[in-house]
Amino acid sequence: MSEILLDIAGVNKRFGGLQALTDVGIRIARGQIHGLIGPNGAGKTTFFNVITGLYQPDSGTFRLGGKPYSPSAPHEVAKAGIARTFQNIRLFGEMSALENVMVGRHVRTRQGVFGAIFRHKAARIEEAAIRARAQELLDFVGIGQYAQRTAKYLSYGDQRRLEIARALATEPQLLALDEPAAGMNATEKLALRELLVKIRNEGKTVLLIEHDVKLMMGLCDRITVLEYGKQIAEGLPSEIQKNEAVIKAYLGGAH
Numbered sequence: 282m283s284e285i286l287l288d289i290a291g292v293n294k295r296f297g298g299l300q301a302l303t304d305v306g307i308r309i310a311r312g313q314i315h316g317l318i319g320p321n322g323a324g325k326t327t328f329f330n331v332i333t334g335l336y337q338p339d340s341g342t343f344r345l346g347g348k349p350y351s352p353s354a355p356h357e358v359a360k361a362g363i364a365r366t367f368q369n370i371r372l373f374g375e376m377s378a379l380e381n382v383m384v385g386r387h388v389r390t391r392q393g394v395f396g397a398i399f400r401h402k403a404a405r406i407e408e409a410a411i412r413a414r415a416q417e418l419l420d421f422v423g424i425g426q427y428a429q430r431t432a433k434y435l436s437y438g439d440q441r442r443l444e445i446a447r448a449l450a451t452e453p454q455l456l457a458l459d460e461p462a463a464g465m466n467a468t469e470k471l472a473l474r475e476l477l478v479k480i481r482n483e484g485k486t487v488l489l490i491e492h493d494v495k496l497m498m499g500l501c502d503r504i505t506v507l508e509y510g511k512q513i514a515e516g517l518p519s520e521i522q523k524n525e526a527v528i529k530a531y532l533g534g535a536h
């Protein structure tokens with residue numbers, strides 16, 4: 282078994298009278314694509330938000346790369362090495378694609394006139410390196426030719442690619458994607474799948490939530506299944522496909 286990168290156990294989360302997560306855990310091996318699936322309302326987004334510091338859990342242990350991390354706030358999680366994208370695209374629409382990725386590297390690119398004129402040489406060199414790396418990432422996700430295009434004018438599929446490039450700009454250990462294929466057509470989905478395989482082949486680890494089960498079965502190395510806030514299965518896609526509890530959960534249709 283390869284090294285476990287993300288090791289989470291015993292997560293509970295209650296919203297008022299609703300127990301949204303009951304003793305949920307996940308173990309993700311380094312260099313794998315790990316999928317999180319389950320019927321509507323199963324708790325996938327809640328678990329994802331807990332992992333990435335958006336929701337505070339009532340309990341749980343969290344380790345990344347063998348070290349405990351605190352999911353107390355999104356910036357703490359980012360510092361620990363987890364980058365995420367959102368179900369609803371969150372880009373800086375008025376900025377160029379390149380600038381969006383540069384922001385991902387937490388750099389002040391918008392200096393005042395004096396800053397621009399009198400900028401220190403070291404700062405200029407640093408900015409050039411960041412710009413070059415941002416362009417590389419745009420090339421990597423396949424939208425290098427649109428570097429100067431205002432983000433809001435990119436196609437939907439390309440905006441999703443841009444989000445991924447921005448997340449990669451933080452050099453994360455784990456890339457967490459919340460429904461990256463939502464709203465994509467079949468061609469865009471195929472391209473997304475190729476991109477995620479490429480990201481994994483670079484040695485990155487990916488966690489993703491996705492409703493398109495067929496896409497997940499063909500893409501993921503392992504899959505965790507939630508239903509009513511509990512883990513009902515974990516395994517290889519071929520095992521998950523045959524798992525009776527999973528089949529029942531999906532066929533139940535009561536969600």
Ligand SMILES: Nc1ncnc2c1ncn2[C@@H]1O[C@H](COP(=O)(O)OP(=O)(O)OP(=O)(O)O)[C@@H](O)[C@H]1O
Nearest residue numbers: 296297299301319320321322323324325326327328
């Ligand atoms: N902020 C919140 N406040 C109250 N209840 C919430 C909140 N977020 C989620 N829930 C509830 O927790 C349960 C799990 O929801 P969650 O969105 O995590 O499921 P999901 O598996 O991501 O569903 P979907 O596939 O529809 O996105 C649902 O019953 C939902 O109504």
